[in-house]
Amino acid sequence: MKLDPFVAQIIVAKNFNHFTTSDVRSAYLALKGDSSLDPSTVGRKVYAELLKLVKKSWLKIVTSKKTGLTRFNKTKYFDVKAITLIVKCESTNPLKKHDDKQGQLLGKLNIYKAELLLNIGESEVYKELYSEFPELGDEIQPQFNRARDNNTKILGKIRAIEGLLK
Numbered sequence: 001m002k003l004d005p006f007v008a009q010i011i012v013a014k015n016f017n018h019f020t021t022s023d024v025r026s027a028y029l030a031l032k033g034d035s036s037l038d039p040s041t042v043g044r045k046v047y048a049e050l051l052k053l054v055k056k057s058w059l060k061i062v063t064s065k066k067t068g069l070t071r072f073n074k075t076k077y078f079d080v081k082a083i084t085l086i087v088k089c090e091s092t093n094p095l096k097k098h099d100d101k102q103g104q105l106l107g108k109l110n111i112y113k114a115e116l117l118l119n120i121g122e123s124e125v126y127k128e129l130y131s132e133f134p135e136l137g138d139e140i141q142p143q144f145n146r147a148r149d150n151n152t153k154i155l156g157k158i159r160a161i162e163g164l165l166k
Helices: 005-011 021-032 039-055 080-091 101-132 134-165
Strands: 059-063 070-074
Touching: 005 021, 005 039, 005 080, 021 039, 039 059, 039 070, 080 101, 101 134
Parallel strands: none
Antiparallel strands: 059 070
16 A cells, blocks of 8 residues: 555644544645645545545544534554555655666565555454454454455565566
8 A cells, every 4th residue: 555655644643633634635735835736636635545544444434414524533443653664665665766677676575565564463453353352243354354355465466576586
């Protein structure tokens, strides 16, 4: 998973929770300091980034019944260290700095390995939760299956790149 470093920087703040896309967009524009950026384009980009985290179950969408306003809340799975690791791997990614094929492949390999570690941790948490709360099995099982499927896909990518590097 790729994540915009400015969005990551904004949402990992401890006191930043129960926020709207507009909140993140405003902070993003302030951090970037680029007056040529179109706020509506940035808003769409920010929303897409937040949906990635919803898909990982790190954020939850809450819509107000009265106002219809959509907000994002951090869940118990929200992992500041994991988000920081993802952004760090992307910023040191040789794909952006070098033209040599081996460097590009090694960069991709490192990103996939970091992502695999994150997904393995997620799978382990689901197993722990199931043993603690077996009554939530119907809710936990689909999440566990999704994480396991992601592990398999990422492992396949790692093997493919390692095969090319040999």
